[in-house]
Amino acid sequence: MEVEVGKSSEIKEKITPFSVADKILKFKQLLDMGVLTQEEFDRKKQELLILE
Numbered sequence: 001m002e003v004e005v006g007k008s009s010e011i012k013e014k015i016t017p018f019s020v021a022d023k024i025l026k027f028k029q030l031l032d033m034g035v036l037t038q039e040e041f042d043r044k045k046q047e048l049l050i051l052e
Contacts, residue, residue, distance in 0.1 A: 020048050
């Protein structure tokens with residue numbers, strides 16, 4: 001059985017791991033934009049730090 005690799009129809013999924021710092025930065029940006037409240041940001045930050 002032959003398998004051709006590299007065809008344009010082949011889909012490769014890239015998973016980029018994000019560090020806790022990256023995630024906190026993303027939530028900080030949402031806080032600065034007014035999407036999150038300070039309390040929501042603090043809660044999420046604490047959750048992320050505990051999970052690490």
